[in-house]
Amino acid sequence: MEKFHAAAAGGIIIREMNELILAFSTAGIRYLLVGGQAMRLTGMPRFSMDWDFFIPPRDDENFAKLNKVLHDEIDLPLVPLGLHGENFIQTYQTRWGVLQFHLGLPGVPRFDEAEKAVVIRSSETGAPVKCLSGKLMLAAKRAADRPQDKLTSRFLKSCSGSAKFPKSTIAPSNSHCRWGSN
Amino acid sequence: MRMKIIDDYNAKYRLWAAKPTVMAAPAAVKLPDFKSRRFSSHAELNEWKNSMLRRLAESSSVK
Numbered sequence: 001m002e003k004f005h006a007a008a009a010g011g012i013i014i015r016e017m018n019e020l021i022l023a024f025s026t027a028g029i030r031y032l033l034v035g036g037q038a039m040r041l042t043g044m045p046r047f048s049m050d051w052d053f054f055i056p057p058r059d060d061e062n063f064a065k066l067n068k069v070l071h072d073e074i075d076l077p078l079v080p081l082g083l084h085g086e087n088f089i090q091t092y093q094t095r096w097g098v099l100q101f102h103l104g105l106p107g108v109p110r111f112d113e114a115e116k117a118v119v120i121r122s123s124e125t126g127a128p129v130k131c132l133s134g135k136l137m138l139a140a141k142r143a144a145d146r147p148q149d150k151l152t153s154r155f156l157k158s159c160s161g162s163a164k165f166p167k168s169t170i171a172p173s174n175s176h177c178r179w180g181s182n
Numbered sequence: 183m184r185m186k187i188i189d190d191y192n193a194k195y196r197l198w199a200a201k202p203t204v205m206a207a208p209a210a211v212k213l214p215d216f217k218s219r220r221f222s223s224h225a226e227l228n229e230w231k232n233s234m235l236r237r238l239a240e241s242s243s244v245k
Contacts, residue, residue: 090220098213
């Protein structure tokens with residue numbers, strides 16, 4: 001029997017990634033989904049094995065909440081950013097996939113600023129997921145300048161030209177491109 | 183000869199953007215076990231990730 005007890009999520013057993021994200025929200029955890037999974041929720045048919053989360057680098061309360069929710073699943077606690085950039089990215093293999101926590105992103109302002117531009121997208125099951133805005137995702141892709149990011153950038157540019165939507169909007173997953181206002 | 187939309191490599195991005203559809207996340211594949219890691223930069227992460235992908239490609243047990 002699975003033994004995952006997420007106290008913050010009311011002691012439920014979390015079997016899927018969508019449920020983990022709901023547990024994050026229930027616990028009041030500050031995060032923004034970025035990377036390939038965020039692109040998938042934007043409507044780009046791109047698949048990734050990783051779940052990338054941008055989190056505030058030195059919010060001790062947030063780290064405590066995250067470690068509480070993930071307590072039975074991770075072998076090392078999540079820790080704040082070190083004085084010399086240590087712990088910038090923290091990677092965990094979990095039953096739900098590989099979770100990567102980014103304490104900073106190239107080309108993106110500090111978390112507090114990015115959080116103000118949050119775009120809530122709905123997962124395939126309708127769960128609300130806090131995502132980095134399209135504009136900031138494009139900025140991150142441009143800064144990373146990896147070959148695989150060029151395709152993503154083309155899609156995001158097409159989104160920016162098609163429609164703009166207010167931030168914090170949950171739209172049906174099959175409607176149109178949700179770009180966010182920032 | 184008139185160009186068809188399928189001849190335009192970039193057209194698919196416009197089509198996806200015009201009617202995006204959220205596909206279900208694929209089931210997590212069985213990866214080689216690894217311990218949690220902390221990195222100081224994306225370059226360090228990418229180097230480790232590439233080595234993991236090489237191991238994954240070489241593994242015959244992965245389905």
